[in-house]
Amino acid sequence: MAETVNIKRLAQELNISIATVSKALNDSYEISLKTKNRVWTLAKELNYTPNPAASNLRSHKTKTVAVVIPCVANNFFSLSIKGIEEIARQYGYHVLIYQTHENIEAEVAFTNSLLSGRVDGILTSVSSSEYNSEYYTNLVKKIPLVFFDRVYENLDAVKVTTDDYEIAFEATVHLIECGCTKIAYLYGLENLPAGKARFAGYADALKAHQLEVSEQLVVKYSDDEETNLQQIKTLLQVHQPDALFSSIEEFIIPAYCACKELCLQIPSAVKILSFSNLSTAPLLNPSLTTITQPAFEIGREAAKCLFKILHNKQLDDEQNIVLKSMLIKRDSTAC
Amino acid sequence: MAETVNIKRLAQELNISIATVSKALNDSYEISLKTKNRVWTLAKELNYTPNPAASNLRSHKTKTVAVVIPCVANNFFSLSIKGIEEIARQYGYHVLIYQTHENIEAEVAFTNSLLSGRVDGILTSVSSSEYNSEYYTNLVKKIPLVFFDRVYENLDAVKVTTDDYEIAFEATVHLIECGCTKIAYLYGLENLPAGKARFAGYADALKAHQLEVSEQLVVKYSDDEETNLQQIKTLLQVHQPDALFSSIEEFIIPAYCACKELCLQIPSAVKILSFSNLSTAPLLNPSLTTITQPAFEIGREAAKCLFKILHNKQLDDEQNIVLKSMLIKRDSTAC
DNA sequence: TTTAATTACGTAAACGTTTTCGCGTGGCCA
DNA sequence: TGGCCACGCGAAAACGTTTACGTAATTAAA
Structure with a gap:
């Protein structure tokens, strides 16, 4: 023994x-x-x-994949990981986790360190701090890689995303139908296709209803929580929008706090709607209307794609998988 | 090239x-x-x-640790992982993630699979489904292992926990001081020391104030969400407690829903207090009084301990690290 | 001057697999 | 009887490191 x-x-x-x-x-x-x-x-x-090391060394297969994401302590990403891990388990793969904290240098350092045969493939949702397209153009030539949610476009790589444009359009229309005419936008992920698509959906919906798209009604996300709160308060005071459309979960708390501090009733004075995977959205005061992405399924799909690639299976006709988000209407946008 | x-x-x-x-x-x-x-x-x-495989094979070191937890899609665990990953990064270690989904067989299978030299050490928060002490007694002899939060006791292994008993006692006293005399308990983790300590703190606080501890005021956690909701509704209807003390986050949504469905006002009709790491606790309707564990620090501390062991450094005098939780009083227990 | 110690580097084995190639056996068919 | 093929297995190299040990040259000690 x-x-x-x-x-x-x-x-x-x-x-x-x-x-x-x-x-x-x-x-x-x-x-x-x-x-x-x-x-x-x-x-x-x-x-x-x-012995996995001996096996890896000889066969050049590790039965391991890496997940490179901004942060695990985020409902969307933790659900994605759950999905990834579930599929990985079925295929007998191991899962390494790397958090970039939205830092592009860390992102590059991690992925580079994975190139020496530590993993067979990578699943990633890229940092929002910068759009470093050249780096990924080279990377995808060196290792199987699948992007999910936060992707790079025009690369030779599989992408799993959601219908950001359409759902943002739909959500904006919902606000308009509730009588809103001055809808402010809390802008996150502005460097990324997802962020741009969401904003485009919002803007196009406004235009389609003869409403003006104004720079002044846009607050851009800052790393600093306090800054976000102050910006939203200023927005509410100066421009008095009748709705806040938040493109990322991180704006929810400052948005609610701002309204509370300014004694603005939700939804009568201002309606709020946000992209979010918060399980407590129904319990907020008032309950929050959300665009909820199928985070768990995104993780599953991305992992499935990667394993198909790793097993040289033919991928379905195209490289992009687009899943549908859900607009869940609650009290924060009640008419 | x-x-x-x-x-x-x-x-x-x-x-x-x-x-x-x-x-x-x-x-x-x-x-x-x-x-x-x-x-x-x-x-x-x-x-x-x-090449890591070659290096591992020869040196028997992997610069990799495993984290075995019930589920990443949980605020406590995702924060813990964040802490673990941060420390691992500092030490140049890689982090593997395994989710047991509270399944003891999966837990055993995973940890066994790690014994073949895939990792240098393990960080784990054990499944609540069973208390399989013999297994871990043997395991800790084979590989460096650190328990965090959900631990096994009387083993030769380092444990990082929180002051479950004391904080549960303090929280219960808080409810009593708010005038509650019939405090129900939503019981989670009953197989684990943490769960037992929380209940003991609750029970002892009641006794210290000449209040009766009744089996009838206890609801035990079920995997099935619907069951939990029904049990809480029944509890509220039949025994009419004036407070709900929830020992785990998973009871929050059913508790709030039950009160809503029964038209019981929080906090006037019934007060609610829960162990929780929800960031949206202040935004709930009404805002939730929580016992918040320092999840991030727990992860950091556990990781630090493991790396100390891996580097043969002397651990501080004792094997148990106990961190303090915080009782954050909000509207759900307002007097 | 002799001897021991130190410094800086090389040789070669080892880690535990996978994989290519080759070999012997037996069965089948002509 | 001879030739061929399929089958089942073994020998040995290879994967890219680390490390125990050896050795030559230089330095320090006696």
Whole structure:
């Protein structure tokens, strides 16, 4: 029991070669069923587990994928990881996690460190701080990579996204139909296609209803919580919008706080609507109308794509998978 | 550039042995500074990155730790992971994630699969479904392991926990001081020390104030959301408690929903208080009084302990680190 | 001057697999 | 009987490191 149990040991006990043992363990056609069974039973008996390092070294496969995301402590990403992990488990893969904290240098450093054969593939949702297209153009040539939600476009890589433009359009129309005519926009992810699409959906919906799109009604996201709160308060005081359309979850708390501090009733004085995966949206005061992305499914789909690539399976006709978000109407936008 | 760049290649280009290159890269005292510099500059120039599999195989170190937890899509755990990842990054370690979904078989399967040298150590918060002490008694002999929050006791392993008993006691006293005399308990983690300590704190606080501890005022957690909701509704209807003390975050939504459906005003008819790491607790309707665990710090501390062990540093006098939770009083327990 | 110690580097084995190639056996068909 | 093929297995190299040990040259000690 104290002896380390490896292939050599199994071979000795069974009086066969280590090559045969290895092939038997991998269920090779070269080995007779009889021998396989002998190997399998002894392996189970001795509680043999293959040494992953040796296996990786020789076969250049790690059965491991990396997930590179801004932060795990975010409802969307933690749900995505849950989905990824579930699929990875089915395929027998291991999952490494790397948080960039929206820092592009960290992002590049991590992904570079993964290129030395530590993982077979990468799932990533990129940092919003910068749009470093050249880097990823080169990266996708070196390692299988799937983008989810926060993607780079025009690259030779699979992307899993949501219908940001359409759902933002739909949500804006919802606000307009509730009588809003001066809808402010809380702008996040402005460097990324997702952020741009959301804003475009908002802007186009306004235009389609003969409403003006004004720079003055836009607040851009800052890393600093206090700044966001102050900006929203200023917006509410100076321009008196009748609705806040928040493109990211991080604006919810400052938006609610701002209204509270300015004694603005939601939804009578100002309506609020936000992209969000908060499970407590129905319990907020008042309950929050959300655009909820299928975060769990996004993770699952992205992982499935990656494993298809890793197993050289033909990907479906196109490289983009677009999932549908849901507009869930609640009290914060009640008419 | 197409050539794979490994130690052999560096050695050839510099006309020195691969042993020297390896030692230089590892900053060995055996190598002169002059040679080291030659190696380092060429390594940078050729963008050399060591092959982790080969390194692991030979040195039996992986620079990788595993985190085994019930689920990442939970505020407490995602914050813990954030803390773990931050420390791991500082030490240059990689982080593998495994979700057990409260399934003890998955938990055992995962940890067993980690024993073949895939990781140098494990950080875990165990499943609540069962208390499998024998398994962990053996496990801690085989691999460095640190428990956090959900721990096994009386084992030769480091534990990072919070002051569950004391804070539950304090919270219960808070409810009593608000005039509550019939405080119901929503019981989670009942198989684990944390769950038992929380309940004990609640029960002892009641006794200390000459209040009765009644089985009838206790609802135990079920996997099924609907069941929890129904149980709480029944509890409210039949026994009419004047407060709900929830020992886990998962009870919050059903508790609020139950009160809403039964038209019971919070906090006038019934007060609610819960263990929780929800960032939106202040925005709930009404805002929720919480016992908030320092999840991020727990992750950091647990990781620090593990790395101390891995580097054979002396651990501080004792094996248990106990961090303080915070009782944050809000409207749901307003007097 | 001799001897021991130190410095700087090289040789080669080892880590535990996977995989290519080759070999012997037996069966089949002509 | 001879030739061919399929089958089942083994020998050995390879993956890219780390490391115990050896060695030559230089330095310090006696």
